[in-house]
Amino acid sequence: MFLINCPYCGERDQSEFSAGGEAHIVRPKQPTELNDDQWAEFLFMRKNIKGVQLERWNHAHGCRKWFNMVRDTSNDKIHAVYKMGEKPPIK
Amino acid sequence: MKNKYSIFSLIKNAFSYHENWQRAWRDPEPKKEYDAIIIGGGGHGLATAFYLAKKHDMTNIAVVEKGWIGGGNTGRNTTIIRSNYLWDASAGLYDHALKIWEGLSQELNYNVMFSQRGVMNLAHNLQDVRDLKRRTHANRLNGIDAVWLNTEEVKKFCPIINTSPDIRYPVLGGTLQRRAGTARHDAVAWGYARGADAMGVDIIQNCEVKGIKRNGDSVEGIETTKGFIKSKKIGVVAAGHSSVIANMAGLKLPLESKPLQALVSEPVKPIIDTVVMSNAVHAYVSQSDKGELVIGAGTDAYVSYTQRGSHDVVEGTLKAILELYPIFSRMKMLRQWGGIVDICPDASPIISKTHIKGLYFNCGWGTGGFKATPGSGDLFAYTIANDEPHKLNADFNINRFVSGDLVDEHGAAAVAH
Numbered sequence: 001m002f003l004i005n006c007p008y009c010g011e012r013d014q015s016e017f018s019a020g021g022e023a024h025i026v027r028p029k030q031p032t033e034l035n036d037d038q039w040a041e042f043l044f045m046r047k048n049i050k051g052v053q054l055e056r057w058n059h060a061h062g063c064r065k066w067f068n069m070v071r072d073t074s075n076d077k078i079h080a081v082y083k084m085g086e087k088p089p090i091k
Numbered sequence: 092m093k094n095k096y097s098i099f100s101l102i103k104n105a106f107s108y109h110e111n112w113q114r115a116w117r118d119p120e121p122k123k124e125y126d127a128i129i130i131g132g133g134g135h136g137l138a139t140a141f142y143l144a145k146k147h148d149m150t151n152i153a154v155v156e157k158g159w160i161g162g163g164n165t166g167r168n169t170t171i172i173r174s175n176y177l178w179d180a181s182a183g184l185y186d187h188a189l190k191i192w193e194g195l196s197q198e199l200n201y202n203v204m205f206s207q208r209g210v211m212n213l214a215h216n217l218q219d220v221r222d223l224k225r226r227t228h229a230n231r232l233n234g235i236d237a238v239w240l241n242t243e244e245v246k247k248f249c250p251i252i253n254t255s256p257d258i259r260y261p262v263l264g265g266t267l268q269r270r271a272g273t274a275r276h277d278a279v280a281w282g283y284a285r286g287a288d289a290m291g292v293d294i295i296q297n298c299e300v301k302g303i304k305r306n307g308d309s310v311e312g313i314e315t316t317k318g319f320i321k322s323k324k325i326g327v328v329a330a331g332h333s334s335v336i337a338n339m340a341g342l343k344l345p346l347e348s349k350p351l352q353a354l355v356s357e358p359v360k361p362i363i364d365t366v367v368m369s370n371a372v373h374a375y376v377s378q379s380d381k382g383e384l385v386i387g388a389g390t391d392a393y394v395s396y397t398q399r400g401s402h403d404v405v406e407g408t409l410k411a412i413l414e415l416y417p418i419f420s421r422m423k424m425l426r427q428w429g430g431i432v433d434i435c436p437d438a439s440p441i442i443s444k445t446h447i448k449g450l451y452f453n454c455g456w457g458t459g460g461f462k463a464t465p466g467s468g469d470l471f472a473y474t475i476a477n478d479e480p481h482k483l484n485a486d487f488n489i490n491r492f493v494s495g496d497l498v499d500e501h502g503a504a505a506v507a508h
Contacts, residue, residue: 015403019393040493044345048334050396
């Protein structure tokens, strides 16, 4: 995966981007009400899927905007990119 | 051991032109049921089986491996062995392993070519100097040998390092652990496999796990490409694929799997007789017995199960290597490869029971698991046999991510881990 199609800038070299890990992990709305298990789940537990996974990426050396990506981690093929706040396109 | 290796067996076999050596381990079909099954036939998994049989009298066990033994990260690492970790828990764990390494060739009757050539860690800025000196003191308090070297002493210990103050990241000193070194990684897997097999352990290769059968809160066996195998104890030592196996059992782990790259050069005459690591510029190098420079690069920042990695990571490492060792500027690189490492948020491993009865995980070794192979196997075997952790791996339980009692080696060991 050497080229990433930034939704704002178009196709750029992968080295311009930084990976932000699994997407759609929602920050707890009421942090004070969470128990330790729920915090561990939010902070540390990851799906770490071998296959199609939804991820956050940042165009760090470009427009510096965050966006989401549908990527197959078993072969590094990028299926789609979509903006923050948008629903993931069907896999 | 029916086929003990010695100078006499070597001479005897020389008379028959080395055509009558027996195979080192059997190739059995899986039985219907075992007392314990180890998933993953790498160094850690085979060592676990070896110590289960040797120390805990569990010989009715199997190691299942989806490829061939030692074909994963065991055969892909840069073979560095050291125990100079900052925190007490890590120091205990890694030095336990190092002590086993020191007698491993004799214990296995298999030459793992353990070479205590020393590992030197370089400091390139004031914070590095402070961190490494602190680590040296911590190591000594834990009974681990460590010395601080100033720039001249670094140059004396490894003359090919560029210690000019004019380079981008000048060498301000370094630490040295003399007991540290390297070993031949393939031999570790083969030696443990041979030893375990001789005690009756079934090593089943080309057998991929497809599912884990649970009965409520306990395990019943594994579904594989060679059929269902029953067992009440399952130890998972699947490195980069730990999360994949965990998902089969309905378990989530705090891991991310990333490609870690390494490369070797063409073979040359002996030029570097130690291991030099630099965390700040992320380059580490040693020389194999064949004469190749063995160079470790970093991980990619994204999750991937492709055993490749990105080009820019290798490029960055080689830039750092060339600045530190200008003498290597005309070396040609022969091979580059990647292995999938499972990284914990605190860069420390998990050797632990889980809330599912009979299911044990040994994972999260990230970028530095090879050095721990014998200790990891020994402690994981203890944990499986007694259904409770040994005191040396008690801190490496899976619940630390809930309690917050992390063993944070990220800052301490930095990137080249």
